[in-house]
Amino acid sequence: MAQLTARGLTVQVDRPMIMAVINATPxxxxxAGKYSTLEARMERTREVLEQGADILDVGGQSAITGVxxxxxxxxxxxxxxxxxxIAANSSAIVSVDTYRPQVARAALSAGAHIINDISGLMxxxxxxxxxxxxxxYILMHNRGxxxxxxxxxxxxxxxxxxxxxxxxxxxxxxxxAGVSRQQVILxxxxxxxxxxxxxxxxxAAWGSCWSTGGRCCCRCHARTSSAPSRxxxxxSALRERWRRLPTL
Numbered sequence: 001m002a003q004l005t006a007r008g009l010t011v012q013v014d015r016p017m018i019m020a021v022i023n024a025t026p027x028x029x030x031x032a033g034k035y036s037t038l039e040a041r042m043e044r045t046r047e048v049l050e051q052g053a054d055i056l057d058v059g060g061q062s063a064i065t066g067v068x069x070x071x072x073x074x075x076x077x078x079x080x081x082x083x084x085x086i087a088a089n090s091s092a093i094v095s096v097d098t099y100r101p102q103v104a105r106a107a108l109s110a111g112a113h114i115i116n117d118i119s120g121l122m123x124x125x126x127x128x129x130x131x132x133x134x135x136x137y138i139l140m141h142n143r144g145x146x147x148x149x150x151x152x153x154x155x156x157x158x159x160x161x162x163x164x165x166x167x168x169x170x171x172x173x174x175x176x177a178g179v180s181r182q183q184v185i186l187x188x189x190x191x192x193x194x195x196x197x198x199x200x201x202x203x204a205a206w207g208s209c210w211s212t213g214g215r216c217c218c219r220c221h222a223r224t225s226s227a228p229s230r231x232x233x234x235x236s237a238l239r240e241r242w243r244r245l246p247t248l
């Protein structure tokens with residue numbers, strides 16, 4: 001059975017775990033700024049926890065392509081109150097979606113357990129921050145840059161081999177920074193720097209990740225909202241469906 005360790009927590013990964021997104025940004029593609037105040041984000045947090053979320057993923061900068069980055073300080077100012085409130089009012093595991101070292105350090109200081117890095121460790125200082133705190137880390141395959149759409153059909157000769165080579169390289173960097181394999185979750189990044197056919201191909205890398213005792217992340221986004229009872233039902237159904245799948 002795989003385990004995840006993050007800042008003193010040891011989580012037995014014996015079933016699919018559901019990560020809910022808590023947006024602290026006004027221009028997210030998934031909710032279009034619906035939760036624009038701290039009070040609205042607090043209410044959203046209560047809602048997803050009641051629906052069965054295992055991990056709360058807080059984000060302060062939209063991943064929309066072609067939009068300029070905000071400053072690190074603005075990102076920190078957006079996420080810190082949310083993280084602090086969650087840490088003070090629940091026992092939920094908190095992940096923070098960022099790839100910038102200063103933001104990662106501020107998030108961990110505020111009480112986050114995991115850094116969710118969509119850049120694939122573009123900034124090696126993030127590994128140092130994770131190693132120093134014993135935090136968890138989501139390592140995503142991404143040959144491009146955040147907020148830049150890259151769908152070059154000639155970028156990969158073998159996308160699965162590239163994912164695995166990329167993971168090996170970044171895991172070595174993480175290890176050198178004091179991050180153990182038990183702290184890392186692997187994400188093949190199907191929607192990042194890949195054409196639609198290669199998005200599907202990248203999922204084949206999961207088998208190799210699981211065979212080495214890995215923990216894998218799959219990003220799925222619900223494009224429409226629904227009543228809490230229906231959302232909770234979908235969460236239960238999703239867990240049951242995955243529970244019946246053979247172990248890879």
